[in-house]
Amino acid sequence: MSSAASIQRKTVDVTALLVAPGVGLVLLLFLYPFLYGFLLSFSAHEGVGLRNYVKFFSTPFLSQTIATTLWISFPATVVNIGLALPIAFATRRHRLQRLLTAILVVPITLGTVLIAEGLLLYLGPQGWLNRFLLVTHLSTSAIHLTHNYWGVFLSLVVSGFPFAYLLLLSYLTGIDPVLPQAAATLGASPWRQFIHIYLPLLVPGLAIAFCLSFVQAFSVFPSAVLLGAPAGPTRVISIAAYQAAFEDYDYPMASAIAMIMAGVQLLVVVLILAIRVLFYRGPTVGPKG
Amino acid sequence: MRDGALTAKLWAGLIWVVIGFFIVNVFGLIAAVVVNSFATRWLGTWLPAGFTLQWYGSAWSEFQLDSVLIVTVEVVFAVVAISLLVGVPAAYALARRDFRFKRAILLLFVLPLLVPPMTYGIPLATVLYRLHLAGTIVGVILANLVPAVPFVVLVVTPFVEQIDPRLEAAARVFGAGTFRLFFHVLVPLLTPGILAAGLLVLVRTIAMFELTFLTAGPDSQTLVVALYYSVFAAGIRAGQSVDAMAVIYMATTLVWLLIALRFVNPTQLVTRVKE
Amino acid sequence: MNPSAPFSAAGESSGSKKPAPSGREQNFQQLRIEKISRNFGATAALAALDLTIRSGEFIALLGPSGCGKSTALNCIAGLLPLTGGTIWLDERRIDQLRPERRGFGMVFQNYALFPHLTVRRNVGFGLKMRGIPGNEIRRRVDAALELVQLQAHADKLPGRLSGGQQQRVAIARAIVIEPPVILMDEPLSNLDAKLRLEMRAEIKRIHRDLGRTTIYVTHDQDEALSLADRIVVLNDGRTQQIGPPEELYAKPANLQVARFMGYRNILELDLERVEGSFAFLAGSGLQLQGIAQECLTSKRAVIAIRPDDIAIEPAQRKINEAHPRNVIFGQAELVEYCGRDYLVDVLAESGVLLHARTPRRIVTGDRLRLAVSPERVLAFSPA
The missing domain is CATH 1.10.3720.10 (MetI-like)
Known part of the structure; x- marks a missing residue:
């Protein structure tokens, strides 16, 4: 690098400037609106202040959306990561792994709207799932999985599990396979290789996978409307924000809800990252001489 | 040693059952959409009464x-x-x-x-x-x-x-x-x-x-x-x-x-x- | 002091407390590798390797990259399942055991140190897996770190160590579990030349002090020659020759081995006749007498000569001078100064290029007379 750097020193400023359009775009379209929304959230019809926030937290209909959203998104994230970790581990060197990843990528790319529509049909009272349960006598009456909590929860698993799986698989395959081999020659059984080698090296990846999975689940919107009970048990915070903005045209209130949403989200991210700091955070391949 | 091999087999089996269950249901929901889009009338049966392209x-x-x-x-x-x-x-x-x-x-x-x-x-x-x-x-x-x-x-x-x-x-x-x-x-x-x-x-x-x-x-x-x-x-x-x-x-x-x-x-x- | 003392003492106490894979088989008689092979798809990476190793022996597996030597080592360690053959530790068959049940110590090419564990915990990992109590782990790890002179770095993470230090950690980690056999996969290939010499001596010293059976994979014949009691030369997955270093050096079994042992002059000539063990050859303007290494049946034969075995003196050939056998006249084409001696590329009058080594000072363009003793000209059948 040193020789290249000295040759290119003359042009250093020009090259660094290449980052400018990207930065400008994100500043203009992300940071500026975000700050604008932040300021807007403190304005109300009566002047500037915390009124919107006070209103949000003093109106159960609004403030409960935080608990509702967490109550759906947190278990869904735990289930997704909890399923994805052992499955990614078991299939990481399987000959069917490429096929499996190609299949699992389908629900991610189809997006939440299509999954919601599909689940409405599939899980509905006349859907194939209930038919199967009735025919096989696994259930005596149709089970209700749509227009309630479970519909939204299941839609989050359908789109979230493949996401978590692909993410964890990429972290797992990034761990140098010679390390568990070394552990094996030192007497570690496959289970202890997992506990003593894979798991500690996977902590950073797990933290990031959890955060990204949680962002997805926490921002649940279309499936909560289409597949849930948007007036009651699945009235998530996105719905409240959307209604404030596009049904009540109360942009300051909508901005306040968006800020609260971002705040809760970032709080969870910070919490996860804080836990991660307690663990090893270095390269996941052995040091090279 | 034998017990270890057995649990390993059971574990691998369980993993593939879960994967299979997930994939079957995902394809179920996709197939439901596709089938319905070609259905003339589909009420209370496994498959629609007939198929059409009109939709x-x-x-x-x-x-x-x-x-x-x-x-x-x-x-x-x-x-x-x-x-x-x-x-x-x-x-x-x-x-x-x-x-x-x-x-x-x-x-x-x-x-x-x-x-x-x-x-x-x-x-x-x-x-x-x-x-x-x-x-x-x-x-x-x-x-x-x-x-x-x-x-x-x-x-x-x-x-x-x-x-x-x-x-x-x-x-x-x-x-x-x-x-x-x-x-x-x-x-x-x-x-x-x-x-x-x-x-x-x-x-x-x-x-x-x-x-x-x-x-x-x-x-x-x-x-x-x-x-x-x-x-x-x-x-x-x-x-x-x-x-x-x-x-x-x-x-x-x-x-x-x-x-x-x-x-x-x-x-x-x-x-x-x-x- | 004798560094091996704390080791053997600890080994006995742990052996009696907990029947771990290692410790029990330390006093084995021989490791028998019987016709092991390993295929990857249709290609045979290793074909029917047969080798009996005595306890305490230092064996080097030598060959160019892709020759199957690392495959062989991984098969012995249990990291790769065998396609065929068996492995026995005395009367116990071990080739179907998983690596963690074989209890062999292994030093990997890139050391494979656990990046998230300190040096102390890296070295103690194998002992922990064997359920050995903490205070004993501490004592044995200290002894191992002392052996490799790394006490001062015990609490660092491996990423903060130099290549040579990482290498020592890897060795300490493999020997602390007192394995019956230590496997080393090109352990010096990532070090620079000076450190490689130092670590080579270190490995030799540890082997001398602890007397552990060692199987050592390398592509460097100097390493194999200096370390091993016996060398196994592999090429294309097939065993070429097994024998002590001196034997391989003086009497390579075939051209492949000769090439690998530094016989740089390889020429295909016409075979004039065979008298007893001597072969008389001619061609490319040369007339040579050598020793037939195998039954020479065709009309052609390939000779192999080491640069060191060619004697050089400055000489001008007199016109019409007789051309005795095993004497070649030529001109120095390229001279490399190697400190102790000169490596000279000599263009013979007949146009053949020969490599010779001499302590005599030679300058490019010098006219030279080369001579080689018939005993040092090895004749093989053409491939």
């Missing part, structure tokens, strides 16, 4: 799919083109140079991917309304650029880092100017990265619901938003024509997904490339 015709006219598709193509390709044009040079600068505020800039590129689109989508929509851009195609494109540009930056940066800087030094030693260096050395070497980033942004933009939903007007809906409205308003229209539209949406996405999978690793769809 595709009615979906096409009812939902003005021709204009929706044109909008979708315009939005998606504009987003891909602009995000590559802006993101690739930024990725190059970030991979090659150390400068002040580099960490802050990296954080700036990661943040839009770390917070729910709703949180910046609503204020962004508000700003766009003030600028009279909300409800237009330009507004939709601008909103979709917010996650697309950082994604391109994060996907392409490792590709740039893989290119030996001595190659560029060599090209300069042999007399290539900046312009020639870029088009004769960097672009060919970066083609796999640019292709990967472009395809991934394309697939993600087709499926991006929230931002388009918040900024689109009646004339600037993409396929996914039109699909949402049609499902939302189900009951007014026949469910089959909604599903016909869903199948059209699915086909659009899957075609690009299949193309993408030829060039990129599935894991790149959810995260940036490592190494």
Whole structure:
């Protein structure tokens, strides 16, 4: 690098400037609106202040959306990561792994709207799932999985599990396979290789996978409307924000809800990252001489 | 030893049962949509009474799919083109140079991917309304650029880092100017990265619901938003024509997904490339 | 002091407390490798390797990259399942055991140190897996770190160590579990030349002090020659020759081995006749007498001569001078100064290029007379 750097020193400023359009775009379209929304959230019809926030937290209909959203998104994230970790581990060197990843990528790319529509049909009272349960006598009456909590929860698993799986698989395959081999020659059984080698090296990846999975689940919107009970048990915070903005045209209130949403989200991210700091955070391949 | 082997077998069996269960149900829900889109009448039976193609015709006219598709193509390709044009040079600068505020800039590129689109989508929509851009195609494109540009930056940066800087030094030693260096050395070497980033942004933009939903007007809906409205308003229209539209949406996405999978690793769809 | 003392004492106490894979088989008689092979798809990476190793022996597996030596080592360690053959530790068959049940110590090419564990915990990992109590682990790890002179770095993470230090950690980690056999996969290949010599001596010293059976994979014949009691030369997955270093050096079994042992002059000539063990050859303007290494049946034969075995003196050939056998006239084409001596590329009058080594000072363009003793010209059948 040193020789290249000295040759290119003359042009250093020009090259660094290449980052400018990207930065400008994100500043203009992300940071500026975000700050604008932040300021807007403190304005109300009566002047500037915390009124919107006070209103949000003093109106159960609004403030409960935080608990509702967490109550759906947190278990869904735990289930997704909890399923994805052992499955990614078991299939990481399987000959069917490429096929499996190609299949699992389908629900991610189809997006939440299509999954919601599909689940409405599939899980509905006349859907194939209930038919199967009735025919096989696994259930005596149709089970209700749509227009309630479970519909939204299941839609989050359908789109979230493949996401978590692909993410964890990429972290797992990034761990140098010679390390568990070394552990094996030192007497570690496959289970202890997992506990003593894979798991500690996977902590950073797990933290990031959890955060990204949680962002997805926490921002649940279309499936909560289409597949849930948007007036009651699945009235998530996105719905409240959307209604404030596009049904009540109360942009300051909508901005306040968006800020609260971002705040809760970032709080969870910070919490996860804080836990991660307690663990090893270095390269996941052995040091090279 | 034998017990260990048995538990290992049981464990592996359990894993594949769970995978199988998941895949069967996902295909179940996709098949349900496809079957319904061809159904004449489907009430209380395993399969519909008969099959027809009429819903595709009615979906096409009812939902003005021709204009929706044109909008979708315009939005998606504009987003891909602009995000590559802006993101690739930024990725190059970030991979090659150390400068002040580099960490802050990296954080700036990661943040839009770390917070729910709703949180910046609503204020962004508000700003766009003030600028009279909300409800237009330009507004939709601008909103979709917010996650697309950082994604391109994060996907392409490792590709740039893989290119030996001595190659560029060599090209300069042999007399290539900046312009020639870029088009004769960097672009060919970066083609796999640019292709990967472009395809991934394309697939993600087709499926991006929230931002388009918040900024689109009646004339600037993409396929996914039109699909949402049609499902939302189900009951007014026949469910089959909604599903016909869903199948059209699915086909659009899957075609690009299949193309993408030829060039990129599935894991790149959810995260940036490592190494 | 004798560094091995704390080791053997600890080994006995742990062996009696907990029947771990290692410790029990330390006093084995021989490791028998019987016709082991390993295929990858249709290609045989290793074909029927047969080898009996006595306890305490130092064996080197030598060959170019891709010859199957690392495959062989991984098969012995249990990291790769065998396609055929068996492995026995005395009367116990071990080839179907998983690596963690074999209890062999292994030093990997890139060391494979656990990046998230300190040096102390890296070295103690194998003992922990064997359920050995903490205070004893501490004592044995200390002894091992002392053996490799790394006490001062015990609490660092491996990423903060130099290549040579990482290498020592890897060795300490493998020997602390007192394995019956230590496997080393090109352990010196990532070190620079000076450090490689130092670590080579270190490995030799540890082997002398602890007397552990060692199987050592390398592509460097100097390493194999200096370390091993016996060398196994592999090429294309097939065993070429097994024998002590001196034997391989003086009497390579075939051309492949000769090439690998530094016989740089390889020429295909016409075979004039065979008298007893001597072969008389001619061609390319040369007339040579050598020793037939195998039954020479065809009309052609390939000779192999080491640069060191060619004697050089400056000489001008007189016109019409008789051309005795095993004497070649030529001109120095290229001279490399190697410190102790010169490596000279000599262009013979007949146009053949020969490599010779001499302490005599030679300058490019010098006219030279080369001579080689018939005993040092090895004749093989053409491949």
